[in-house]
Amino acid sequence: MLERLKKSLFLQLIVLTVFMMAMLLTAFIVTNQYIERTIRENTLEASNKFLDQVAGQAEEYYDSVNHVATTMAYSPTVYSYFTMDAVDRVLAMENVSSVFLNTVLLEKDISEIYLYDMSMNRIASMGKERSETDEMQFIHVLKKKIEFSNIFYLQQSKAPYYVIYFPVFDLDSVTYGEQIGMCVLVMKTNNFTRYLEHAPVTGKSQVYLVDGSDKIMASVGGMESGRLERSKMESSSEYSVQVKPLKMDGWRVVSRISLSDLSGKMNSQYSFIVLAYGMAFAVLAGLLYFSYKNLVLPLRQVDNFIQNIVAEPKNRLIPRKENEIGTVVRNLNTMLDEKEQAAGEIQEAQRKRYEAELAKKQLQVLAYRNQINPHFLYNTFECIRSMALYYDADDIAEITMALANVFRFAVKGDNIVSVEEEAAYIREYAKIIHYRFMDRIKVITDMEEGVKEKKVIKLILQPLVENAVFHGLEQTIQGGEVYVRIRQLENDKLLFIVEDNGCGIDPQKLQGIREGLERQENQKGIGMPNIYQRLFLFYEGEVSFTIESELDRGTKITIIVPNKVKTQGGENV
Template sequence: MIFLLQIYYYTRFQVLSEDKEELHTSEIMKQVEERMVSFMTDVKDAAIAVSYNTTIQNYLESDDVIYKLTNHNNVTEITSGVMSSNKNISSIFLWDKKKIGIGSLTKKSFRVREDLEEGYEQDLYKRNAAFFGKVHNREGTTNPIYYYVHPILPQNVADYREESDHYDYSIVLYDLDYVDDMLSNIHATSNSLLMLIDNSGFIVSANKNRLKNQHLDDSTLERVADITDTKTLEFDQEMYTVQLKSINNFGLKIVSLIPVHEATNEIRNIRNVGSIVGLIMTLLIFTMGYAFFRSVTSPFDKIIRFMNNIGNKQGKQRMEIHSKNEIGFLMKEINVMLDKIDAANEHVIQTNSLLYETEITKKQAELLNLQSQINPHFLYNTLETIRSIALARNVMEVVEITTAISDIFRYSIKGKDYVTIENEMTCIQNYLQIMSIRYMDKFSFHIQVDDAIHQSRIPKMILQPIVENAIYHGLEQKSGKGILTIQGGKTEDNRIQFEITDNGIGIEDEKLKMIQASLSEVQPETLNLEVNSGLGLLNTHKRIQLAYGNGYGIEIDSKYNEGTTILVRMPWEDLS
């Protein structure tokens, strides 16, 4: 009878042990799955945070070079901020519709671009083309490069309805050090194997370094793919108990391999010492049950009474801790929870106060905006009043000056930053009309601009500073009557060229060389675009290069006591 009982309990313990091992392994795999889902979701969230950032969307949609240069640092700060929030992300960069990279570009970035263009060309034309990728065995790569691609749709998504359209993309490169560390610390048994594989059988990570970045052979991969429950499998010339768990939506599988002989070790020990341990445990259970009853019931009753009285008294309420066991730890955690609740309440109060102050600041800004809109109307009305008085008293010079000033004022503060040459020349004529009255016909001017370029687009107020320099620094100091000539047309290389010539006093050779050197050394990013900054010859040159590039700008030539010629070159943009 005793022998039969031993056989019965041994068999039962064997089944229970196998079930426990299977359950333990399932729990491990579930934890790994949860961590991997969290890891991959963090990578996706980083790409989504970049893709749906309005600053980045506006930056990629804009064709304005000035706007892009101005906001380039903002885009870099946004991607760097997102990257710094996740230590597993090694790089975040953008590919725009023209396949130009923006951000932290490295050799890995261009390997990813090659992989995308060759392996995912069709996916890149789909609006919802968000996917994980891997660069492996490509020339120039020693280890796999893992990345996630997410499209950056414009704010007006209706403009991109066709699948053949190109999109902007955010690309997140991430490291698997976290995954490697996680798996290397997980061992169900001393020689158990835990692997993370993709759909192609590539071992992404494992708790044994020798298995990483290897491929399962076809036969092993086929047998692993057929596993629906716990099975045995021969791997690396040894029999293993195998469990498989798929990570949905990420194309990954967790494979657990436990040597069969290690899974049954516990059974042998149970068979040998089962009876003795059973007797000892029975005595211990009675003893510990009595001690547990005495040590747990009273503290739990105290906790219940305390929780029922929370909020009934003024001030902070905390539990007195007298023991260092689990009950004492629970009391300590309750006190910590109450501290966090108090801190959260204080934070809510501070947040509400900050929101109130922010609302006040917003209202003040709206008031200042309304006040700023009053000033232009006031100036228009003042100029119109002066014009009316001058007209009534037949002072025609004042009428002409106020009319021209009003037109220039409206032109300079209203409308877009780019205007047609026709509008720009109207502004120049108004300015020259004022200067002719001021200097009492000390100089004459001639304007000759081809009709073919009248509708071409140029930056607003780009020629006025040059004309102003010609008058104040050339013609004003000349004895006798001067001549100012403005000519404009399109060159053979499809550029717009303006030639502004005066026969004033000219520029001395030494000073001319300094000016020419300054123009050749200008860097567009040093341009100060504050509203009140003066735009002289140098800043005009900077504005042109900032808008169109280093191939455009201003050239100056002058002879002392003979005159000065300034050439202005810009690209031709026909808006007709």
């Protein structure tokens, strides 16, 4: 069966179609689960954000009430009222009442205000419901810190209230936390419902604000009063529950999201998904039929033709349609017609390539034959120097000797030399520059003593010095200097700087030089790209090669390499 499948494109299309249908079915299941999980997560995330919002508003309300209570209790009028005797309190009562009225204007939820001394004797009060709240002992309790009570109901108004206990401390006492009285605020719960206005994230969601005893203070979508059962504060098969504690003592926000609402959201997406995947299945079936009729059958005809072409080379296949298969048939006929001609062209191309390779080898042999024997040049330079000394031409003798030393170092077989040898080579080259430009251009070498015996690859500085002389200083009328500095860095590396005060490099040309170095173009010769390539090869990429230049100011090239050469192979240069 497997062999038959390998040989039949039609069977492969069937298998591919079945596989794609299986993938679509799997994708349908995964998509459905993903949408279900996404809707659930998004709904719960929206609910959690709302709970955070409610908690933030509650904290703002807590801070606002705390600020109002602090402003009232520590106002000069009320604060001094705690320490007055009975006679003075009678005289100050009118002022205290004014403070109470201003406090109620600041916080409209305040229903009653009580002031107590440390023996919990009421020394001042204000409010419409005092006759009933006076009898509630839990209101008249001494507290050491600010607290929010659970809610309670008054028989006259049938509305829920809660109490804020606010202790008042002696600000002038040297003892920290010495209390001088109590301020008790009886508060309404009318405005708590507005915190929950935008709560429901689904149609059947329920949001409750409950106190420390689980009594409902405000709600949206559920019971308006009573006690919220503990079982309703835990997730179940019908509801997903989230509980957010508030800054008030024991108060919480409870969100109950109906799972049936989440399923309803998913059902609205399910029909669309089924339709989309059903259309995809139909398209796959149509694609299978189309592929068989327009691909498999024509390809079988082409296959039979190719199998018989050797026996009947003059036959040609007639294209039946103007599509890609027809184009293939026409191209196949054209290929057969041009077969002999193409074979002849290939033979001609091979012959020309062989002749080109032969010519290249002949040129290389000719180049080797034309090489000059270095010892012949040494002897010639020595002869010129001797004749110059004989005729008292000391300058000619010295420049000839410098040239001989330069040539001897250049053709020296070793790729690796000491820093002292490289610097000596620069000094010999500097003598030639000195005589050539009549001391108009100077090459100055500055080398630290500790780097002389360090090893470095040969001929990395002289080409840079030569560039500085002939491209930077020769064009200037007054000449200039080329400074060669060699230093040992703290990070166990060698620093080479070649700097001139010549005409500089045009910014566009400088950019081209830098880009050529970054591309590491394989160029021959002894120019800057060659130096960079050799450094990159011998130091295995641990090279810093930077070029800085400014028109009419000069050029500076900085090279940083390890003080040990890692690779000592390569061609002699």
